Amino acid sequence: MLGKATIDMKTHGETHGKSGSYSTNFQISGRELLTPDEVRALDNRYCILFIRGTPPVLDQKYELMDHPAIRYTVDGGGPPYIHHSAGPVFQGRPLFYIEEPSAADEKKEELQL
Secondary structure, eight states: OOOEEEEEEEEEEEEOSTTOEEEEEEEEEEEESSOHHHHHTSOTTEEEEOOTTSOOEEEEOOOGGGSTTGGGSTTTTOOOOOOOOOOOSOOSOOSSOOOOOOHHHHHHHHHHO
């Protein structure tokens, strides 16, 4: 999920014999930045941040109990949050108004049938 990166690799080869030889090769290969087993082995103090439009960042976790507003949460001793419904989203006169049929309208329809 972190993507791939290129790695420069330098390999050496040496042969022994009547006329020995020595060679050096430079290779560029692709590798995952962190494999799943490397992520599992991360220290618990670290996390990986994914922010859209930027490369992933390895950073230390934030200690929530040090936050200045922790006192407003249940963990900080504050009251529990209770969500109240906000009421109607639209304030004012609606564009389309559908009336419920009245008893007089229903009688007119019966008489027309």
